[in-house]
Amino acid sequence: MDSEEYVIRADEVRRVYQGGFEAVRGVSFAVRRGELFALLGTNGAGKTSTVELLEGLAEPAGGRVRVLGHDPFGERSRVRPRTGVMLQEGGFPSGLTTAETVRMWAGCTSGPRPVDEALEMVGLADRAGVRIKQLSGGERRRLDLALALLGRPEVLFLDEPTTGLDAEGRRDTWELVRRLRAEGTTVLLTTHYLEEAEELADRLAVLHEGRIAASGTVAEVVAEQPSQMSFQLPEGYHPGDLPPLAPLGVTRHEVEGRLLRLHTRELQRTATAVLGWAEQAGVELRGLNVRAASLEEAFLRIAREAGEGSGGGPDERNTGKRGGKIPGGLRGLGGLRGRKARAPRASVQQQSGPPQVRAPRADGAKEHSA
Numbered sequence: 550m551d552s553e554e555y556v557i558r559a560d561e562v563r564r565v566y567q568g569g570f571e572a573v574r575g576v577s578f579a580v581r582r583g584e585l586f587a588l589l590g591t592n593g594a595g596k597t598s599t600v601e602l603l604e605g606l607a608e609p610a611g612g613r614v615r616v617l618g619h620d621p622f623g624e625r626s627r628v629r630p631r632t633g634v635m636l637q638e639g640g641f642p643s644g645l646t647t648a649e650t651v652r653m654w655a656g657c658t659s660g661p662r663p664v665d666e667a668l669e670m671v672g673l674a675d676r677a678g679v680r681i682k683q684l685s686g687g688e689r690r691r692l693d694l695a696l697a698l699l700g701r702p703e704v705l706f707l708d709e710p711t712t713g714l715d716a717e718g719r720r721d722t723w724e725l726v727r728r729l730r731a732e733g734t735t736v737l738l739t740t741h742y743l744e745e746a747e748e749l750a751d752r753l754a755v756l757h758e759g760r761i762a763a764s765g766t767v768a769e770v771v772a773e774q775p776s777q778m779s780f781q782l783p784e785g786y787h788p789g790d791l792p793p794l795a796p797l798g799v800t801r802h803e804v805e806g807r808l809l810r811l812h813t814r815e816l817q818r819t820a821t822a823v824l825g826w827a828e829q830a831g832v833e834l835r836g837l838n839v840r841a842a843s844l845e846e847a848f849l850r851i852a853r854e855a856g857e858g859s860g861g862g863p864d865e866r867n868t869g870k871r872g873g874k875i876p877g878g879l880r881g882l883g884g885l886r887g888r889k890a891r892a893p894r895a896s897v898q899q900q901s902g903p904p905q906v907r908a909p910r911a912d913g914a915k916e917h918s919a
Contacts, residue, residue: 557580557615557737558578558613559602559612561612562599563576563611563612564602571610572595573759574595574758574759576760578761581735584751586737587739587740587754589743589754590757594758595758604632605628606622617704632704633696633700633705634706635693635696637708637709641692647678651667652664662700664677671691672691672721694710705735711723743844743848747767751766753766755852758855762851762852762854762855763851770844771847775842777812777813777840778813779809779810781808781809781834783834786832788804791823798818811823
């Protein structure tokens, strides 16, 4: 791969903790210049362990990592000034004002943006004189982002960037990320909000038990998940009265009373055939609902097929990393704000924001193969 095109590369990377626990088991992916790559996974999947290797906080037990053509662990001084990292939770001196905090970090950063510009970018210009202890949780998240952007990074690591933000704040952050990407910034995003990955990512990878279970564009990953078509069967009709389902791309169907739910990989073909049958038979399909597959459904399927719930890795808190619902992957901020890889981790506040991924409910519906 051309090092000028791919600015983040992980080749068969492994990470092993004391006691022999292998948190990352041969992970490989590459991120192109100017691309937004999302790393998804449940608790203990290995996101944090993987991205800490990319940031240079630990040395791989095997494989190779390159960021901007350099080893981020062995050549940290050449990588850190060109990268920015947004913490899942920052530890700011509560007595300083917002502007004083940014100014302090600017003094440790190569070629920083002006303080006013950094605050304006994240919507905190009018809060410059407010002390940190008086900021809301969402405002502190914006300050985290301002510090990550301070050094004009070529590569930006975003760890749960919209946790704690309201709907307007999330949309504003998304727009800022889009602008940065349009300007050529490469972004690696860890998030447990699948809507966020669906909205922003050019490509993504789903980690499970230290391995990549699926990867590709959002469309490619979602395409593996069947779409659904459901309707009420007319009185006196049964599923067997429909045209043969398997040739229409239907992989399975469920019957719950008179409700028929079809799972299909060829939604247009299935819908056309069923509607044609209904018109020819002169029947009305009440409660007709057609729904394309979503990233959430694809994520849940991938987790199930990869053996979700079969034990997996320990909660990431047990390996010295962050706690939280579904933790992200990075520590430290950008530029020269280095920390030792084994520095104590701050505890994480309860995450808020949009609902997290929920396991599918058991509705008691009978399931049949097509």
